[in-house]
Amino acid sequence: MSIQTVATQPIAGQKPGTSGLRKTTPEFQAHHFLENFIQSIWNGIGGVKDRTLVLGGDGRHFNAEAAQVVLRMAAASGARRVIVGRNALLSTPAASNLIRKRRADGGIILSASHNPGGPEGDFGVKYNTANGGPAPENVTSKIFEATKTISEYAIFVSHDIDLSKLGEHRLGDMVVEVVDPVADYAALMQKIFDFDALRALFQGGFRIRFDAMHAITGPYATAILEDQLGAQRGSVINGTPLPDFGKGHPDPNPIWAKPLMDEMMGPDAPDFGAASDGDGDRNMVVGRGLYVTPSDSLAALAANATLIPAYAGGLQGVARSMPTSKAVDRVAQALGIECFETPTGWKFFGNLMDAGRCTLCGEESAGTGSDHVREKDGLWAVLFWLNILAKRQISVADLMAEHWAKYGRNYYSRHDYEGVDATAANALMDDLRSRLAALPGTTVAGLTITSADDFAYDDPIDGSRTEAQGIRIGFEGGARVVLRLSGTGTVGATLRVYLETVDTENLHMDAQEALAPVIAAAEELAGIKDRTGRAAPDVIT
Ligand code: G6P
Numbered sequence: 180m181s182i183q184t185v186a187t188q189p190i191a192g193q194k195p196g197t198s199g200l201r202k203t204t205p206e207f208q209a210h211h212f213l214e215n216f217i218q219s220i221w222n223g224i225g226g227v228k229d230r231t232l233v234l235g236g237d238g239r240h241f242n243a244e245a246a247q248v249v250l251r252m253a254a255a256s257g258a259r260r261v262i263v264g265r266n267a268l269l270s271t272p273a274a275s276n277l278i279r280k281r282r283a284d285g286g287i288i289l290s291a292s293h294n295p296g297g298p299e300g301d302f303g304v305k306y307n308t309a310n311g312g313p314a315p316e317n318v319t320s321k322i323f324e325a326t327k328t329i330s331e332y333a334i335f336v337s338h339d340i341d342l343s344k345l346g347e348h349r350l351g352d353m354v355v356e357v358v359d360p361v362a363d364y365a366a367l368m369q370k371i372f373d374f375d376a377l378r379a380l381f382q383g384g385f386r387i388r389f390d391a392m393h394a395i396t397g398p399y400a401t402a403i404l405e406d407q408l409g410a411q412r413g414s415v416i417n418g419t420p421l422p423d424f425g426k427g428h429p430d431p432n433p434i435w436a437k438p439l440m441d442e443m444m445g446p447d448a449p450d451f452g453a454a455s456d457g458d459g460d461r462n463m464v465v466g467r468g469l470y471v472t473p474s475d476s477l478a479a480l481a482a483n484a485t486l487i488p489a490y491a492g493g494l495q496g497v498a499r500s501m502p503t504s505k506a507v508d509r510v511a512q513a514l515g516i517e518c519f520e521t522p523t524g525w526k527f528f529g530n531l532m533d534a535g536r537c538t539l540c541g542e543e544s545a546g547t548g549s550d551h552v553r554e555k556d557g558l559w560a561v562l563f564w565l566n567i568l569a570k571r572q573i574s575v576a577d578l579m580a581e582h583w584a585k586y587g588r589n590y591y592s593r594h595d596y597e598g599v600d601a602t603a604a605n606a607l608m609d610d611l612r613s614r615l616a617a618l619p620g621t622t623v624a625g626l627t628i629t630s631a632d633d634f635a636y637d638d639p640i641d642g643s644r645t646e647a648q649g650i651r652i653g654f655e656g657g658a659r660v661v662l663r664l665s666g667t668g669t670v671g672a673t674l675r676v677y678l679e680t681v682d683t684e685n686l687h688m689d690a691q692e693a694l695a696p697v698i699a700a701a702e703e704l705a706g707i708k709d710r711t712g713r714a715a716p717d718v719i720t
């Protein structure tokens with residue numbers, strides 16, 4: 180066994196996006212592609228000599244092979260120990276927990292999140308830092324710089340490690356420690372929530388349907404919901420992770436989790452429905468007959484947080500990404516706590532949490548989380564909801580009705596235009612950006628504009644500034660439209676149009692109907708149909 184140094188050249192396009200480097204699987208499998216990126220991570224973070232890392236992935240196609248490469252490259256660069264989930268599996272929140280619990284120096288998560296997997300699907304690599312969270316911009320930019328100057332990488336020549344066997348293995352001087360991917364995470368959930376109350380809930384006949392979408396949360400949800408809490412066998416569906424996610428799109432929203440939605444809207448709906456994504460950090464919550472938007476979910480969790488043992492002392496503060504609806508803002512106001520507005524991407528919450536300024540946070544993109552880890556956490560959000568329902572003995576629909584009656588309702592929807600020509604999408608944004616200063620005071624589609632800007636974020640903890648994070652236009656009465664280009668797509672550009680309006684009287688309208696004036700204003704402002712050549716959005720959530 181020896182260390183081999185392989186000559187290589189920079190490969191264009193290895194810039195980490197909103198959530199790590201995400202490419203099609205064939206691109207990742209191309210000659211040197213993965214090796215170049217992993218070596219650039221090591222180079223960008225100052226090497227891994229004597230360091231301890233965590234490694235795992237969502238089990239998609241190429242996960243197992245890529246894990247062996249990462250291990251060999253960690254060994255070749257002198258890492259002391261790598262803690263790996265059995266069979267190279269770890270959900271993103273479980274990986275974040277392990278990094279923190281084991282005081283590792285960082286971790287590699289192999290996942291393209293909710294993007295489809297398989298030989299023709301997507302693959303991804305994320306690097307998380309010692310706090311358990313996604314690498315912040317100053318780290319990812321160093322990694323990107325390293326990808327542009329790389330000339331060689333080091334890799335250990337050896338046989339594959341048998342990652343199905345728990346315990347310690349060796350790769351040269353490096354220890355490979357294979358751990359149960361579920362155990363530490365389940366122990367953490369037990370510390371946060373009232374497991375007795377949850378057991379009593381299920382014992383009382385409460386029915387849940389959890390759709391793991393053939394992705395990583397299957398084993399976690401089965402162990403916790405069915406084995407530990409006593410939910411009926413079969414409550415977790417699509418619970419075995421598959422390399423191609425059963426050819427599905429493991430994104431928990433009403434479009435991609437349609438069978439679950441249909442069941443929840445049907446005559447024999449269980450009390451609670453939920454789904455999670457490829458790597459287990461996203462969540463969808465749906466009650467009998469009512470889909471809860473991620474923005475509303477965050478607000479409801481914040482309003483009821485003290486019912487949960489871990490948050491019984493109250494919240495330090497809350498945070499939401501800019502395009503997420505302002506529903507949680509009013510809860511924060513009522514509670515008298517801080518509410519932060521950050522750019523899209525989980526990495527922006529980490530500083531606030533490390534500084535003790537924020538306990539709970541969330542994003543419109545189906546992410547909710549707290550300072551228990553430094554990633555969003557799908558199954559945690561589900562347990563949070565269940566714990567509230569167990570304590571309140573109320574249905575999801577009634578809880579939301581009560582919430583809206585108290586705080587008003589933020590009707591919310593996101594319209595996505597996918598795979599749009601990148602030049603056309605950039606032109607749309609640039610043109611609108613150039614007109615922003617003149618917009619306040621004008622009226623479009625009957626709505627008066629009160630504010631218009633390109634969102635920039637000044638991090639209150641480290642003072643860094645992040646610019647051009649999306650165009651936001653506010654209207655009289657609290658309605659809002661936000662336009663932004665996705666940072667996670669792999670084909671062309673995806674234009675996201677986020678629409679929001681507030682109502683304190685009509686609380687049970689259809690969202691698209693309630694938003695019709697805002698939708699018309701967005702079209703008039705940005706000429707979306709013309710510029711994208713699309714008559715309608717590809718996806719409406
Ligand atoms: C990933 C990140 C999220 C972010 C989302 C936005 O899922 O983990 O924090 O909200 O991407 O994706 P977009 O495609 O809108 O850039």
Ligand code: ZN
Pocket residue numbers: 271291292293456457458459460461
């Ligand atoms: Zn994800």
